[in-house]
Structure formats: structure tokens, C-alpha cells
Amino acid sequence: MTTTVSPARAAGRKPRRRLKANLRSVMPYVICIGAFLLAWQILSGILGAARLPGPINVLVETWDPYISQPFYDDGGTSKGLGWQILISLQRVAVGYGLAAVVGVAIGGFLGMNRFAGKGFDPVIQVLRTVPPLAWFPISLMVFQDANTSAIFVIFITAIWPIIINTAVGIREIPQDYTNVARVLRLRKGAYIRNIVVPATVPYVFTGLRISVGLAWLAIVAAEMLKADGGIGYFIWDAYNAGGDSSSSQIILAILYVGVVGLALDRLVAYVGTLAAKGGN
Secondary structure, eight states, rough: OOOOOHHHHHHHHHHHHHHHHHHHHHHHHHHHHHHHHHHHHHHHHOTTTTTSSOOOOOOOHIIIIITTOOOOOTTTTOOOOOHHHHHHHHHHHHHHHHHHHHHHHHHHHHHHHHHHHHHHHHHHHHHSSOOOOHHHHHHHHHHHHHHHHHHHHHHHHHHHHHHHHHHHHHHTTHHHHHHHHHTTOOOOOHHHHIIHHHHHHHHHHHHHHHHHHHHHHHHHHHHHHHSSHHHHHHHHHOOOOOEEEEEEEHHHHHHHHHHHHHHHHHHHHHHHHHHHHHHH
């Protein structure tokens, strides 16, 4: 005996299945984030809200104006967190953009020139281990400007993963590709355009993805030392100002920093995926 399902009934099942699938996909986030917030609130109760504000305290104490009005502007450096994030992003865009262009160019040269790649490797390995803030005093002495110095710190912090990954990507090109290029007698420009670039795109974007996280870390730290506005400046200013809600302001700013950092990472990863598909 077979049972038949009417078209209307079958159509009614599809939204329910879709709803169940959507719920199943978001449940890990709801449960894990909820558990994190609950643990945070419990820890706040143990330590005391004055020492560690819980999520409820942060929400209440920073709602007006930091959450409800992220783009308020009272003049000078008294701006909402939305403006502070944008100020930091402008610095990151300049420093990171310069690092991407220069890093890919240098990495490409070192990857294609084995002699230079081997000779400069110790220099790169030494410089890339220098902490970002160690560059800040030197940049201040050279540029005599806090904003330019912060951009330089981003640049010098972000450039090394790009150089290294680009060079490694070129060195990892299969020998068969190079042999085919020799058989076809491809010119240097055609070889770079048709073989080197498509083969190294995943490596380049791996370096870019690592670098954008380092750039975001560097700007926050640099702005804490000496900057006119920016999310790092906001955090340090809130700490120095003290007050009952300063801890909540700092925690909210840290959450903003984390969310923006995640967004930047996903953006670069998405662009890298598009570039890899275009290369194929």
C-alpha cells in the first residue's frame, strides 16, 4: 500500500525543513556564545563588577552614547566608537595597502632570483621578529609625526608575511610549468602573467590574510602610545580617565576591535577566493 502526499502538503514541508536546517546551522553559535556570556557574567559576579564588568554591566553603562550613538561628534577627539574605528581603518588602509604593493613586489623579486632570496633571507628573518612597537620610536624620530609614524608601524609589521609567502609561492611552482614555458619559449612577461601569477595567488593571499590581522593589532597598540584619535587612543584615554564606567568602555572597545578584525580577515579571505577562481 502506497501513500501519496498532496502537492500542497509537500510544499508545506519545505519551509519546515528549511527552518530546521537554519536552526541546526545557527545552534552551535547560539549555545557556545551564550555559554561564553554566561561564564563571563558569573566570573564578573565572583570578582565584582568594579574589577570585571559583566556583559549586562557593559551593555547598561555604555549604551548611551557609545552603543546608541556610535557616530556622535563633540569636537576634537571626543567622538563615538564608530568614528574612532574609521580613523583607525584609514591608517590601516594606507599602511596595509603600501605593505601589500611593496611586499608582493619584493617577494616576487626574491622568489624569482634565488641568489637574492638566499642572501636577503637572514635580514628578513631578523627584521620580522622585531615587535611592532619597537619601530615606533624610530619612526617618530624619522618622520616627526605621530600619524605618519603609526602608518609606518603598520607597514613594517604587515610587510613580512606578504614577502615571505609570495617568495615561497614562486619557489613552489612545479618544475613542469617552467619546462613548458621553456618549450613554448614564453617571454618573461608572458611567463609571469600566465604561470607565476595564477600559481602564486593562494600563497599571496595567505600572506595578505596574516598581514591584515597584524596590521590591525599594530595600529591599536601604536594609537595607545601616541595618536590623535582612533580606537587604540579611545581605549587608553578611557583607562586614564578612570571613572565608574571606564572598564565597560574599554571592554566595549575591545569587542569592537575583535569584530572589525574578524571582518577584515573574512574580507581578505573572500577576495582571495575570488582571485583564485579567476586565476583558474
